[in-house]
Amino acid sequence: MKVIEWHSDRLRIVDQTRLPREETYLELNDHHHVAAAIKEMRIRGAPAIGVAAAYGIALGGLRIEAESPGQFRQLLKEVVSEITATRPTAINLSTAASRMEQAAVGRDVAAVRQSLVEEAVKIHRESYQADDSLSQRGTALLGEGATVLTHCNTGPLATAGYGTALGVIMRAQRQGKKINVLVTETRPLCQGARLTTWELKEAGVPFKLITDSMAGHFMSKGQVDAVITGADRIAANGDTANKIGTYSLAVLAKENGVPFYVAAPTTTIDPETATGEDIPIEERSPEEVTHLGEAAIAPEGTEVLNPAFDVTPHRYITAIITEKGIIREPYGEGIGNI
Numbered sequence: 001m002k003v004i005e006w007h008s009d010r011l012r013i014v015d016q017t018r019l020p021r022e023e024t025y026l027e028l029n030d031h032h033h034v035a036a037a038i039k040e041m042r043i044r045g046a047p048a049i050g051v052a053a054a055y056g057i058a059l060g061g062l063r064i065e066a067e068s069p070g071q072f073r074q075l076l077k078e079v080v081s082e083i084t085a086t087r088p089t090a091i092n093l094s095t096a097a098s099r100m101e102q103a104a105v106g107r108d109v110a111a112v113r114q115s116l117v118e119e120a121v122k123i124h125r126e127s128y129q130a131d132d133s134l135s136q137r138g139t140a141l142l143g144e145g146a147t148v149l150t151h152c153n154t155g156p157l158a159t160a161g162y163g164t165a166l167g168v169i170m171r172a173q174r175q176g177k178k179i180n181v182l183v184t185e186t187r188p189l190c191q192g193a194r195l196t197t198w199e200l201k202e203a204g205v206p207f208k209l210i211t212d213s214m215a216g217h218f219m220s221k222g223q224v225d226a227v228i229t230g231a232d233r234i235a236a237n238g239d240t241a242n243k244i245g246t247y248s249l250a251v252l253a254k255e256n257g258v259p260f261y262v263a264a265p266t267t268t269i270d271p272e273t274a275t276g277e278d279i280p281i282e283e284r285s286p287e288e289v290t291h292l293g294e295a296a297i298a299p300e301g302t303e304v305l306n307p308a309f310d311v312t313p314h315r316y317i318t319a320i321i322t323e324k325g326i327i328r329e330p331y332g333e334g335i336g337n338i
């Protein structure tokens with residue numbers, strides 16, 4: 001399955017809100033469609049939304065009517081701000097957007113449009129290469145026959161590449177390590193139950209699905225050898241924002257002596273954000289909590305809090321696996337050198 005595909009004047013994505021029930025594809029013809037698809041999480045996962053943002057800006061560029069490259073760049077700003085406003089936590093999105101803005105150069109408007117398309121394709125290719133390399137490095141941390149707990153979805157669907165945390169797991173399995181996976185359902189939108197299970201099943205990796213609240217039970221029984229998650233933004237000191245519930249898993253892991261690993265490409269590291277406290281946390285709609293799919297599970301009018309991410313302080317993280325190397329404490333130094 002192609003998670004995201006560029007077709008010279010449009011973008012084709014698999015609609016992740018419909019998985020695993022249906023494999024439906026969407027054709028996105030302009031940057032407004034791409035922005036809506038990111039916001040509605042039809043495409044999601046930090047690296048994948050970085051790639052989608054880049055193609056979205058390229059699409060926006062194809063439709064800009066301008067007399068000169070200077071005027072084109074001026075009009076491109078609106079496209080960029082619409083795309084970057086969609087989801088605030090994942091840094092991959094704004095990094096991809098600034099790269100696209102910088103790539104908007106050329107001797108005439110046609111050349112600028114061409115540069116934008118080329119840059120988007122490059123961002124996509126680099127995302128794939130980063131996954132490939134980080135997943136190889138990460139396998140060294142997983143022992144033969146290990147049971148690994150993972151949260152949310154970090155496979156090819158989330159990266160438009162090979163996957164980060166799930167990439168490490170799938171690669172270790174391919175090396176013959178006989179890995180078992182515990183998949184947390186990941187309320188409210190159930191990316192674990194809907195998407196990670198689906199990807200593991202396709203890859204032939206044995207797994208069991210658990211509810212989020214079961215994780216501590218299995219860790220305390222000694223039934224988890226490692227926890228591995230992805231990241232949406234890693235601050236300069238190693239504090240990491242990831243799907244809501246990650247912080248609780250990290251604290252439980254420390255309490256139970258289980259290593260807690262974060263797997264992410266270096267595009268997820270944000271040296272401009274000093275600590276986790278400075279990471280903006282996306283707040284999403286109440287319906288995601290009051291409903292399971294279409295079905296209401298709470299009385300009408302129930303008030304809701306729905307932060308999509310939380311921050312795990314670096315002291316709970318055993319190591320951060322990137323394509324350039326495995327970083328450990330002191331994270332400030334390791335991140336600075338990468």
Ligand code: MRU
Pocket residue numbers: 044045046047090151152153154155158159163164165191229230231232242243244308
């Ligand atoms: O809200 P989502 O589904 O986009 O959140 C995804 C996650 O939190 C992932 O763990 C993270 O983006 C890393 S994806 C390789």
